[in-house]
Amino acid sequence: MKSPAMGVWTSRLQEASVRVRGASGRVKVWAQERSARRAHEAPTAAESTNPVYIxxxxxxxxxxxxxxxxxxxNPGVQDGTFTTVVTFLVASAFVTAAVxxxxxxxxxxxxADKH
Structure with a gap:
């Protein structure tokens, strides 16, 4: 024999299952649309190997x-010159990256609809 509470819980679980299936379908469609947008906006192979970066x-x-x-x-180089050269290279890399x-x-x- 089924208790009345079991009948109520069974119907609620069935309704929840239907809602989850509906939500799953919506998420699936949303994910497909999002991946299609990403594929459309993805850079091509020619853009990724920009000669300016090389x-x-x-x-x-x-x-x-x-x-x-x-x-x-070089033994004739003064102490601290190596640090100066490395500092210059790091600063050059930063300026180049900023440009x-x-x-x-x-x-x-x-x-473009970027946030």
């Missing part, structure tokens, strides 16, 4: 790699 890496990387052994192994970020922000579409 040029910046070469411009900052080669002098850093050459100056470290030249300054560190590229400003360029990236300036090149964005003005009608």
């Amino acid at each position: 040029l910046a890496a070469i411009t900052l990387g080669i002098p850093a790699l050459l100056l470290i052994p030249l300054v560190g192994m 590229f970020e400003i360029k990236r922000l300036a090149d964005q579409r003005s009608d």
